[in-house]
Amino acid sequence: MLNIDSNKKVKNFSTRDYVYEILRENIISLKIEPGKNISEKEISELLEVSRTPVREAFVKLAQEELLEVYPQKGTIIALIDLHHVEESRFIREHLERATVRVACENFSEAHLSQLEENLHQQKKCIEENDFAKLFKLDEDFHKTIAYGSGKERIWTLIQQMNAHLNRIRMLSLAANYDWELILSQHKRIYAAIKAKDANAAEAVMEEHLKKLLFEQEKLRQEYQQYFK
Amino acid sequence: MLNIDSNKKVKNFSTRDYVYEILRENIISLKIEPGKNISEKEISELLEVSRTPVREAFVKLAQEELLEVYPQKGTIIALIDLHHVEESRFIREHLERATVRVACENFSEAHLSQLEENLHQQKKCIEENDFAKLFKLDEDFHKTIAYGSGKERIWTLIQQMNAHLNRIRMLSLAANYDWELILSQHKRIYAAIKAKDANAAEAVMEEHLKKLLFEQEKLRQEYQQYFK
DNA sequence: ATTAGCATACTTGTATGGTAGTATATTTCA
DNA sequence: TGAAATATACTACCATACAAGTATGCTAAT
Numbered sequence: 001m002l003n004i005d006s007n008k009k010v011k012n013f014s015t016r017d018y019v020y021e022i023l024r025e026n027i028i029s030l031k032i033e034p035g036k037n038i039s040e041k042e043i044s045e046l047l048e049v050s051r052t053p054v055r056e057a058f059v060k061l062a063q064e065e066l067l068e069v070y071p072q073k074g075t076i077i078a079l080i081d082l083h084h085v086e087e088s089r090f091i092r093e094h095l096e097r098a099t100v101r102v103a104c105e106n107f108s109e110a111h112l113s114q115l116e117e118n119l120h121q122q123k124k125c126i127e128e129n130d131f132a133k134l135f136k137l138d139e140d141f142h143k144t145i146a147y148g149s150g151k152e153r154i155w156t157l158i159q160q161m162n163a164h165l166n167r168i169r170m171l172s173l174a175a176n177y178d179w180e181l182i183l184s185q186h187k188r189i190y191a192a193i194k195a196k197d198a199n200a201a202e203a204v205m206e207e208h209l210k211k212l213l214f215e216q217e218k219l220r221q222e223y224q225q226y227f228k
Numbered sequence: 229m230l231n232i233d234s235n236k237k238v239k240n241f242s243t244r245d246y247v248y249e250i251l252r253e254n255i256i257s258l259k260i261e262p263g264k265n266i267s268e269k270e271i272s273e274l275l276e277v278s279r280t281p282v283r284e285a286f287v288k289l290a291q292e293e294l295l296e297v298y299p300q301k302g303t304i305i306a307l308i309d310l311h312h313v314e315e316s317r318f319i320r321e322h323l324e325r326a327t328v329r330v331a332c333e334n335f336s337e338a339h340l341s342q343l344e345e346n347l348h349q350q351k352k353c354i355e356e357n358d359f360a361k362l363f364k365l366d367e368d369f370h371k372t373i374a375y376g377s378g379k380e381r382i383w384t385l386i387q388q389m390n391a392h393l394n395r396i397r398m399l400s401l402a403a404n405y406d407w408e409l410i411l412s413q414h415k416r417i418y419a420a421i422k423a424k425d426a427n428a429a430e431a432v433m434e435e436h437l438k439k440l441l442f443e444q445e446k447l448r449q450e451y452q453q454y455f456k
Numbered sequence: 457a458t459t460a461g462c463a464t465a466c467t468t469g470t471a472t473g474g475t476a477g478t479a480t481a482t483t484t485c486a
Numbered sequence: 487t488g489a490a491a492t493a494t495a496c497t498a499c500c501a502t503a504c505a506a507g508t509a510t511g512c513t514a515a516t
Binding site: 016059065094153157 | 242244280283284287288291299311312315316318319322323325326378379380381382385
């Protein structure tokens with residue numbers, strides 16, 4: 001039932017972080033269905049650990065609204081809430097627009113060439129249809145912009161927002177990604193940062209993050225049981 | 229050593245939330261000094277609860293970067309990090325600027341009159357020098373704007389950012405608050421929302437949240453032991 | 457047949473014991 | 487006297503036992 005990536009176990013993680021990572025991964029990839037019951041005991045047996053680190057992982061996941069804990073009753077995987085999804089997108093859009101403007105003021109050569117290298121790899125992955133790696137490169141691209149602008153905590157927040165955005169993206173089938181468009185937008189963002197053109201950078205970023213708004217209502221009807 | 233507000237205990241909170249609230253309150257008000265050692269056992273004895281709910285409260289506080297946990301070594305109250313403080317301010321500024329623009333599009337009459345009533349009370353508190361209540365009204369003012377704009381999660385984030393902003397404000401003595409200025413800005417924000425003038429609202433909000441940048445370096449030298 | 461009451465099997469919340477790693481003080485030896 | 491070895495007292499981490507609330511299904515009485 002659970003997709004267990006044991007690699008995470010060795011990385012000198014604590015048991016708590018191990019459980020957290022496994023559960024988060026399975027939730028945001030929809031391998032565990034929204035609304036599904038999940039109990040501390042069940043997970044502790046599946047992962048062969050005690051209830052204590054499982055509970056602590058639950059606390060973190062509940063804080064990120066990926067779990068809903070009802071004392072003495074049970075715990076469920078959070079249902080997809082379109083209002084919540086839109087707010088997550090809104091938060092991400094405005095934080096990244098502000099961040100990319102900062103990137104246009106100070107951005108080191110090292111980070112700039114990191115972006116350039118990333119773009120080359122994106123191009124290669126599109127040619128090779130390596131979507132898993134593209135997904136990772138997409139994340140890295142945005143992470144580099146945030147870190148290059150000295151906004152490490154904004155990157156943490158973006159990841160939290162992505163958890164909620166990702167579930168609805170998963171429903172609309174991976175095929176829905178227009179990677180050519182994404183790459184062209186990434187290229188324009190890179191060019192704007194290099195040219196220190198804050199207005200252009202922000203405009204492209206806005207366009208880039210507004211398109212996450214799409215066909216939500218259709219999905220909601222098709223997968224009604226996953227929605228609040 | 230700890231300021232324990234037992235009122236929080238009765239509010240049908242779980243023990244975990246009780247411990248969390250007490251600790252958070254004491255940390256952001258500087259009643260516990262940044263850098264100070266703190267242990268699960270110590271807190272569990274002080275609050276007369278077991279270590280389990282204390283640990284779980286620690287998990288939440290560490291996630292918000294108010295605690296730093298070093299396995300098998302110990303836990304300290306996070307030192308004040310000026311880079312972190314500025315990033316918190318930055319996040320708050322940009323989220324609230326975006327939110328107040330939304331408020332200028334749709335804002336219910338109920339929320340609008342809530343803001344108006346809040347402003348009246350602010351005026352009264354300034355006359356009576358009731359700063360504790362002013363502090364609460366200030367928070368409520370911003371909360372009402374967020375909730376009235378349907379951005380409940382942004383309010384949660386603002387509160388988390390405030391935790392870090394507040395510690396440095398506490399250092400600069402409460403007297404430093406120019407409540408007359410704050411009130412006049414609040415009035416202008418209210419007027420802009422009422423007039424649905426998004427540009428004006430955002431401009432005032434920007435001004436309102438940029439002034440949190442001040443004399444940080446001086447404080448850092450004066451209270452060196454509290455800083456990273 | 458229906459319903460009230462109870463037993464049972466869940467759930468999460470809390471308390472506590474033991475483990476392993478770390479820092480520090482003390483002892484022991486050169 | 488000084489330094490290495492050891493004992494001790496911490497720490498957070500994890501496992502487990504118990505408590506308390508809840509849902510469910512069975513039994514028994516009407």
